[in-house]
Amino acid sequence: MVQNEIRDLVIKHARLSADVSVLTDRSDLYAAGLTSLTTVNLMLALEDHFDIEFPDRMLVRRTFGSIQSLAEAVEALKAS
């Protein structure tokens, strides 16, 4: 599942203050400690892993706000 792959990348690159294992797919990653700077790390890791590129319109908190929203963005970009 894309969500699991994203969860692994979140663990590795997002440097959250919360324990990622207790977060649901819909948990707010910013509330869990994601910062604007670690968002960039996560974005680059996702692009590298899924061979995608987030367009400018997706470079907003809504996209990176949860594992679920990231999965939807990744699926949309892979499909396009």
Added chain:
Amino acid sequence: MPQASAGQEPPAGAGEAGRRVRRSRYYLGPAFVVEHGPDPVEGPVRGMGVVLLPPLGYEDTCAYRPLRVLADALAREGHVVLRLDWPSLGDSAFDSFQVDLVADGAALGGAAVRSLRERGFGRIAGIGVRGGGLLALGVPGLDDLALLGVPASGKAFLREERAFHQTAAKAYGQRPGDAEPLPEGAVEAGGFIYGPRTVAALQQLVAEARVLDGGARRVLVIYRDGIAAPPSLLGAFERAGAEVTVSSAPGLGAMLETSYHSELRPEIEAAVRSWLATAESGWVEPAPAAGREQLELTGGVAERPVVLPGEVGELSGILCEPRGGVAPGAAWTLFLNAGGVRRSGPNRLWTRAARALAAAGTPSLRFDVRDVGDSDGTSTPHRDLEAMYSESAIQDVVQAYDWARARGAGEIDAVGLCSGSFLGIQLAARRPVRRALLFNGLAFVWNDDARASGVTSHIGESLFDLRRWRRLLTGRINPMGVLRAIAAKGWMTAAAAVSRLHRRPPADEVDALFQAVAGKGTRLRLVSSEGDPSLPYLERHLPPDHRPPLTVLPGVDHTIRPVWAHDRVVELIMEK
């Protein structure tokens, strides 16, 4: 004349750990330079000079202290290192609308390379970090080039900067409708602007296409933590015949992500040192640097670096004054560090305000207290909150005050933000201060009540307000780092902090301090960002009838990153 001795055995003292480092500060064209070199009395100087090319924007703010530590480490190994401020950043000339960082950065890097060659260095290495690495690719004359976290292109770099800015936007609040929009073609990111000419040049800049511009023979690539270096860039270097070393040394995030406690990780230092050590360069007796001691700016303003004696070594500063100097007895302004941010201030606001003041006839000193920026002390800006709010930091500010008075300053104004506000009010308690302008002060007296406030302000602003908690977790300060530091010191648990803040302070030292300072004749002015934790702190400690005039800045964060608010900050500083 410089003497080179390439290829001979290392003379006595070469590469010995613990050699003293000599630093000098000067201007190379429009750029401020700190030169780090080994004490020649203790041993020889390597024939390879190094040019350290820092990152851009907010990352430059964070990386300043770690790169100073790296430059010192290389100097102890025998290298002379030139550490530059890019035009429009730090203490260099210009603002972001006056430069094309791609062209002007390459020209500056080239000038640094030439200056080292003219002094006798036969081999020159460049070390470029992130956006500075992109600019380094265009610097002519580098024999060796280390690239740390360099993006694949200028376009990719701008996209990362936009992502950083846009995902932080919620922390800023609403942009006022009457705020002036950025000029067409400019990009705002984390308190800094990339001007239209720089943006246009970056949009065209592809790292792999620039590989041949510089012509480096050896390349070290350290990429972002856990992410592979761009294969196209590595391939381009190999096709160009360069010897490429790829390192997975972790630690770029620790260098680039927070100004509060950025650090040079030993893995990065070791990777760079060991790579440089494999280059044959011989030894040299270099000619002295030929940089200028003064930077002349438009508006009749001149700046020069100054070094003040401090308790733990040198305190480094920039004196900014009307060209030709000022009459004895003129009022000066002291700009104070905001947390771990160097003397150019948050978002370079202190540099900008200092130049505006000088153009209007008022000199100023912006300087670094110990442990911060370019002053001596620890390797990280502040190990913890105790260091940030320490008596020793106050003593450094008092030292700077006395230094200014000894050089003819009459009255003194103080300007600070965050912990700089603490330093400002504490200075006013110890020395006559005409006016203190205090932005977003989170603690004016460092006691257990402030520690409790520090727990909640620096970590989560208010443990009772989840919305505020979330807002504080958007990148200003690494909350867990502070929490770990506090927990490790055993100062106070979060529960104890909450409990303490539920009570009224017993006898309010903050109120008493403000009354005492005002009683001495200091005009106090408070400024807080809307929603900032400084406001509940003021509510708790300074009743409205005891409070100095307070200005609330709408729609900005704790360090006032939105650039549309910067004019207002400068106006407040310029007020008489």
